Amino acid sequence: xxxxxxxxxxxxxxxxxxDIFLDEEGxxxxxxxxxxxxxxxxxxxxxxxxxxxxxxxxxxxGVCPEAHHMASAKACDAVYHVEVPSTGKKLxxxxxxxxxxxxxxxxxxILAAPDFVLGPDAPPAERNILGLIHRVGLEIGSKVISSRxxxxxxxxxxxxxxxxxxxxxxxxxxxxxxEEERAQIExxxxxxxxxxxxxxxxxxxVVLANKxxxxxxxxxxxxxxxxxxxxxxxxxxVNFYDGLVRxxxxxxxxxxxxxxxxxLDVIAERVEPWTYLKFPYLKKVGWKGFVTGKDSGVYQATPxxxxxxxxxxxxxxxxxxxxxxxxxxxxxxxxxTLATHWARLIELLYAAERLxxxxxxxxxxxxxxxxxxxxxxxxxxxxxxxxxxxxxxxYTTDEKGIVQKCNLIVGTxxxxxxxxxxxxxxxxxxxxxxxxxxxxxxxxxEMAFRSYDPCFGCATHTLPGQxxxxxxxxxxxxxxxxxxxxxx
Amino acid sequence: xxxATLVLGLGNxxxxxxxxxxxxxxxxxxxxRRDGVTFAEASxxxxxxxxVIAGYERVIMVDAMQTGEGQPxxxxxxxxxxxxxxxxxxxxxxxxxPGALALGRGMGMTLPNDEAIVIVxxxxxxxxxxxxxxxxxxxxxxxxxxxxxLAKLETGxx
Numbered sequence: 001x002x003x004x005x006x007x008x009x010x011x012x013x014x015x016x017x018x019d020i021f022l023d024e025e026g027x028x029x030x031x032x033x034x035x036x037x038x039x040x041x042x043x044x045x046x047x048x049x050x051x052x053x054x055x056x057x058x059x060x061x062g063v064c065p066e067a068h069h070m071a072s073a074k075a076c077d078a079v080y081h082v083e084v085p086s087t088g089k090k091l092x093x094x095x096x097x098x099x100x101x102x103x104x105x106x107x108x109x110i111l112a113a114p115d116f117v118l119g120p121d122a123p124p125a126e127r128n129i130l131g132l133i134h135r136v137g138l139e140i141g142s143k144v145i146s147s148r149x150x151x152x153x154x155x156x157x158x159x160x161x162x163x164x165x166x167x168x169x170x171x172x173x174x175x176x177x178x179e180e181e182r183a184q185i186e187x188x189x190x191x192x193x194x195x196x197x198x199x200x201x202x203x204x205x206v207v208l209a210n211k212x213x214x215x216x217x218x219x220x221x222x223x224x225x226x227x228x229x230x231x232x233x234x235x236x237x238v239n240f241y242d243g244l245v246r247x248x249x250x251x252x253x254x255x256x257x258x259x260x261x262x263x264l265d266v267i268a269e270r271v272e273p274w275t276y277l278k279f280p281y282l283k284k285v286g287w288k289g290f291v292t293g294k295d296s297g298v299y300q301a302t303p304x305x306x307x308x309x310x311x312x313x314x315x316x317x318x319x320x321x322x323x324x325x326x327x328x329x330x331x332x333x334x335x336x337t338l339a340t341h342w343a344r345l346i347e348l349l350y351a352a353e354r355l356x357x358x359x360x361x362x363x364x365x366x367x368x369x370x371x372x373x374x375x376x377x378x379x380x381x382x383x384x385x386x387x388x389x390x391x392x393x394x395y396t397t398d399e400k401g402i403v404q405k406c407n408l409i410v411g412t413x414x415x416x417x418x419x420x421x422x423x424x425x426x427x428x429x430x431x432x433x434x435x436x437x438x439x440x441x442x443x444x445x446e447m448a449f450r451s452y453d454p455c456f457g458c459a460t461h462t463l464p465g466q467x468x469x470x471x472x473x474x475x476x477x478x479x480x481x482x483x484x485x486x487x488x
Numbered sequence: 489x490x491x492a493t494l495v496l497g498l499g500n501x502x503x504x505x506x507x508x509x510x511x512x513x514x515x516x517x518x519x520x521r522r523d524g525v526t527f528a529e530a531s532x533x534x535x536x537x538x539x540v541i542a543g544y545e546r547v548i549m550v551d552a553m554q555t556g557e558g559q560p561x562x563x564x565x566x567x568x569x570x571x572x573x574x575x576x577x578x579x580x581x582x583x584x585x586p587g588a589l590a591l592g593r594g595m596g597m598t599l600p601n602d603e604a605i606v607i608v609x610x611x612x613x614x615x616x617x618x619x620x621x622x623x624x625x626x627x628x629x630x631x632x633x634x635x636x637x638l639a640k641l642e643t644g645x646x
Contacts, residue, residue: 044618044619065531142595148535
């Protein structure tokens with residue numbers, strides 16, 4: 001069997017590798033995602049006061065510290081059996097909405113858009129944010145950077161610090177906001193709503209108006225029907241901060257809706273001998289291997305899955321975009337992996353609209369933002385939607401609140417199996433017997449992967465941070481027959 | 489423009505050797521008596537890093553590094569333009585340091601030029617295991633890295 005390695009995957013935090021195995025005929029037999037996983041967080045957490053975890057867990061990930069901060073604070077609320085006051089909840093969600101705008105902006109413009117604006121076959125040296133700005137103009141570049149920056153200013157204002165927020169504590173948040181701050185947030189919020197609409201218009205103009213791209217998004221190469229997971233509010237609308245986790249089957253019917261503390265009844269984790277990673281799956285459907293469909297317990301947790309798992313968006317402009325999305329994509333649920341980019345932009349608009357809603361809520365400047373915990377701590381689960389998928393924190397403590405046990409299912413973990421499946425399917429369609437494997441073909445394989453916005457290395461960002469991308473093709477005897485390198 | 493110099497420890501203090509930059513900067517902060525020097529630490533890269541360094545005239549970053557060729561504990565001094573090879577790879581979730589700097593400058597952000605950004609980096613061994621202390625060889629290099637940063641601060645040398 002021949003082996004092609006893409007090492008590391010470009011534009012992925014951490015050091016990943018895709019191994020593509022060819023059969024004797026030169027077709028793709030299999031594809032695996034190989035990731036060196038961070039080790040030992042659960043043990044690291046044991047023996048620490050549980051209230052420290054909302055400050056420690058953001059360190060796990062340099063990409064989405066806010067998500068860990070929120071999931072951890074919610075798990076602590078549950079451990080202490082304390083109800084967060086209404087304004088405390090709203091301030092947390094306000095911060096989280098601003099974070100979503102910033103994070104989705106970065107993913108779309110830095111990771112996704114270069115493939116579409118410059119084209120999947122553009123030279124890698126141009127297929128990046130700088131090439132993108134060169135193409136679309138400095139004005140748009142400035143709008144992107146400034147909108148992201150303003151969203152992060154809100155995160156800093158509410159979280160205490162722009163990076164590694166400390167604002168959420170068991171029972172609420174550490175500080176209220178005054179009218180001046182509220183007005184500032186509202187003003188930024190209106191700008192971000194406008195930015196959210198601008199992004200969707202750009203997506204229509206650049207991606208959807210281009211038949212080649214639309215065909216690629218709708219193509220079988222990038223289509224993987226499976227179960228879809230997402231947090232929903234009481235009306236089954238998408239929510240990032242709170243609610244119940246809803247899972248729909250590949251036909252779009254509700255399979256289960258569960259509260260955070262019930263997650264172990266729904267999710268189990270599969271261990272494979274070739275990787276440290278565990279593969280979560282739906283317990284009641286069962287693990288049937290790396291296959292899709294209704295009989296396979298594989299589910300995904302992404303912007304696309306959140307839209308599929310919900311009945312709509314809770315804000316008007318995002319709802320309009322949601323309806324347009326399903327109309328263009330041919331109904332619900334959508335199975336096209338690359339449509340995740342579109343779903344992400346709809347979520348961005350929702351986050352901006354929600355931000356304005358919260359900033360104009362009469363309660364938002366109420367000084368009562370925390371209830372001091374008084375109950376005996378024991379056990380609790382907190383769930384939020386991280387931009388990269390449903391994030392679960394589960395802590396068990398002794399009666400003094402010292403952590404005895406800690407279990408995390410991080411956003412991307414949900415998607416390990418779907419990513420492997422999507423990459424294999426794309427590789428099988430794109431790499432054929434006797435064909436010269438170009439950088440553009442491999443980039444298309446990676447596009448299947450990149451749409452999940454995967455994040456494996458978490459806060460590891462050791463310099464230089466990247467290694468050259470190399471593809472080595474070996475014949476059946478183990479001799480090197482072709483080597484493709486980029487960024488060398 | 490924010491005042492003078494930022495000494496920035498980069499890395500993750502709970503990921504064994506990944507936190508070496510932060511340990512070094514904490515030690516430098518305890519010894520430095522100069523005015524106009526700000527100390528900070530961050531576990532992020534890319535655009536988030538720009539938020540931290542924008543406005544300073546000069547930045548000394550201390551970070552972990554894996555060249556794949558050096559020995560754990562080796563210390564390097566370099567400027568962002570010497571990381572140029574990573575500009576186009578964009579291999580992280582966000583942007584590489586030179587990529588982020590180029591983008592920020594292109595967008596009119598006030599950022600120090602490449603010559604005014606010094607990177608003191610320590611070759612590391614283990615960045616995948618959670619832990620608050622470095623491996624012995626890397627820990628032994630911390631005093632040398634501290635001296636290297638102090639020397640740069642004292643002389644104003646870039």
